[in-house]
Amino acid sequence: MNPVTQAIYSGLMAGGVYALLAIGLIVAFRTSRVLNLAHGETFAVGGVTAGLVAGMGVSKFIASIAALVVAMLYAVAVDQILMKPRRHLPISSLILITLAAAFLTRGVLMVAAGVDPLSFPRLFVGPPIRFAGGAIPLQGVALVAIGFTAAICVSLFLVRTPLGRKLRATAENPDAAELLGIDTDRMRLIASAIAGLLGGLAAVLLVPLTSIDYQAGLGMTLRGIIAAALAGMSPALAVVGGLSLGLSEAFVTTYFGALAQDPVIFAILIGVAVWQTRKIRFGGSQRA
Amino acid sequence: MKYGMIAGLVLTAGLATQALAQNVTIGVIAPTTGPIATVGTRQLQSLQYWAETANKAGGVKGKQVEIAHCNDEGSPEKAVNCARDLISRGVALLINCSVTGPILATMPLVVNGPVMLTPSPNVIPAASTYVFQTSPSDRSQTQALADFLKSGGVKKIGMVAATDSSGEIGVRSAQEVYPAAGIELNLARIDLRATDASIQLAKVAQADVKVIYSSYSGAGAASVVKSYNNLGLELPLVISYANISDAFTNLVKDEMPKRLLGTALKSVAPALLTADERAAYEAFEKGFKAWRGQQVDMLTLTGAMLADTAHAIIANVADPKDPKAVKTFLETTPIKSIQTLKFSPEDHVGLGKDGVAIVEFKNGVWVEAAGIK
Missing domain, CATH: 3.40.50.2300 (Response regulator)
Known part of the structure; x- marks a missing residue:
């Protein structure tokens, strides 16, 4: 087997998931200015739902649809029940509320599903595709194709469509957006629904290749935040951010070993953060 | 009063x-x-x-x-x-x-x-x-596995170990036991949060490797078994002591490798007991x-x-x-x-070491493993 090819396949699969998580985080952030630390819970809620429903003997497709619906409803509920009545609070308080929501969700998932990990059958079954000395399962190919397509579609939706522009206007200046007749509450509801749907989609695609338990959410939030930060919180660059993170992790593991993964990834993140703040540090775009 | x-x-x-x-x-x-x-x-x-x-x-x-x-x-x-x-x-x-x-x-x-x-x-x-x-002890289990592999003429083993303290101990035992038993060790480490182990498996599953041992314990170990399937590997896979549980086998039941073995207490295969x-x-x-x-x-x-x-x-x-x-x-x-x-x-x-058995998952139960050919 060729470790380099395998690293590319592995990086693409992870990158697809990170792109979905990043774009969901960015959509929610761009409409509310709040970094949602409960975003990874959409992944956990979706994955655990699919695992539980599939465990009842229901078809894997129905289990997947249930996962998407529940993840979307969860994200909408966090926004409408926890965030909406508290929008007047400072952003730092709202971020802490999302962290509390993440821990609360963990507890609820543990009670609902127990502590043992869950999984469910692959949607795309068949022998792995072998190419250039590596192998990728059909589910992995679907993950890469659907993950990146969905992330690109959402990016285009935000940038190109009237509704997307309304969402971005809500993010840029909610007061001005309201004066222009945009229903900002509705925009935030739509943004959280999209974010939840993407988190659920990430779970439906990834969990059959691995497993999930009640505590998977915060780890996924962290990966999503890193990918979103690499993208500069820009919806157009979310795919690039996810892909960069996935491939970086894979190549660091291949060439330097798993022990080097976190130090290298966080060093890259610090480097990107320093680069992105250059305008602030140098006082203008000319020198940067 | x-x-x-x-x-x-x-x-x-x-x-x-x-x-x-x-x-x-x-x-x-x-x-x-x-x-x-x-x-x-x-x-x-x-x-x-x-x-x-x-x-x-x-x-x-x-x-x-x-x-x-x-x-x-x-x-x-x-x-x-x-x-x-x-x-x-x-x-x-x-x-x-x-x-x-x-x-x-x-x-x-x-x-x-x-x-x-x-x-x-x-x-x-x-x-x-x-x-x-x-x-x-982990060393006794490694020795039992080394004896089992040696009896099948295995000269090289691939091993995937986690990056936590349990993984460190597993690696130390393996580095002491396998070379002394004349078995070459091909090692890769995996992060505890990894969702895919295909990179590690691709690294250790070389042509002359006859068996792969995953010393990874806990929920994430399922990723190793599933990645095994993703790569279409046909080598026997040995999982660690802490994964010999129904919870684990239920988790990977749709993704079983051709041969799933494990290092276990002898009592997991009761036929071996007095x-x-x-x-x-x-x-x-x-x-x-x-x-x-x-x-x-x-x-x-x-x-x-x-x-x-x-x-x-x-x-x-x-x-x-x-x-x-x-x-x-x-x-x-x-x-x-x-x-x-x-x-x-x-x-x-x-x-x-005599308290350890190398077991194999067959028809839903763990039984004493047949040798590696």
Whole structure:
């Protein structure tokens, strides 16, 4: 087997998931200015739902649809029940509320599903595709194709469509957006629904290749935040951010070993953060 | 009136003292949430089953057994807090069902007692301490696997180990044992949060490798088995001790490798036990199944061996709170259980290489593994 090819396949699969998580985080952030630390819970809620429903003997497709619906409803509920009545609070308080929501969700998932990990059958079954000395399962190919397509579609939706522009206007200046007749509450509801749907989609695609338990959410939030930060919180660059993170992790593991993964990834993140703040540090775009 | 109150107080105090004398509290540190919750939950269930059964039968030597559980979530800091709390509550024994890091972190707290029992194969307590380990050590398991591989003429093994402290110990054992047995080791490490192990497997599954061993314990180990399938590997896969559980096999049931083997307690394949041990196994299996409604697996069996050790201590040591008396008892008396534990003044690990079996998952049960061809 060729470790380099395998690293590319592995990086693409992870990158697809990170792109979905990043774009969901960015959509929610761009409409509310709040970094949602409960975003990874959409992944956990979706994955655990699919695992539980599939465990009842229901078809894997129905289990997947249930996962998407529940993840979307969860994200909408966090926004409408926890965030909406508290929008007047400072952003730092709202971020802490999302962290509390993440821990609360963990507890609820543990009670609902127990502590043992869950999984469910692959949607795309068949022998792995072998190419250039590596192998990728059909589910992995679907993950890469659907993950990146969905992330690109959402990016285009935000940038190109009237509704997307309304969402971005809500993010840029909610007061001005309201004066222009945009229903900002509705925009935030739509943004959280999209974010939840993407988190659920990430779970439906990834969990059959691995497993999930009640505590998977915060780890996924962290990966999503890193990918979103690499993208500069820009919806157009979310795919690039996810892909960069996935491939970086894979190549660091291949060439330097798993022990080097976190130090290298966080060093890259610090480097990107320093680069992105250059305008602030140098006082203008000319020198940067 | 005044004398009546005093008499009442004296009587109440007397009754309370008598009640205390009738109870033995066993402190149990077990992660029932967190990444290693599967292990802690199952071992705790075995201990709760034992306490309930013993109490219904009138207690152990007339003493009711109380389990005081503390959830350390697999975290060393929380395990230390648990140990401090349980020791301050005056528990007679401490049973630590956590993982390597948390167990090692609590060991300095019991230098003056109470006696601490642990089932972690990664912990090798010094014979001067009050810590006793009831499983075969990681090194014994590695030696058993090396013997098994050697008998099949295997010259090279691929190994995937996690980047946590359990993984470090597994790597150390492997680096000591395999070269000495004439087996070349091809090693890759995996991050605990990894969702894909195909990079590591691609690295270790080279042409002359005949078998791959995953020493990775806990929920994430499923990623190794699933990635095995993703790569279409046909080599036998050996999984580690802590993954020989129904929870784990259920998780990977749709993704089974051609041959799934494991390093396990001999009692996982009861046919390998002596007649006495098999009788103890069958009694536990029947009772646990009726109590809990679920099959026993290796994790519940390790819990049962802890329970039998605690039972033997309470039944035979006049004051189970006296660590010196308990230490002497354990060092000089074999503990009859599903597998007989033998500690000594030189060795606080109860089972050796002969307590290990290399098992294979066939038709939904673990049986003794056939050799590697």
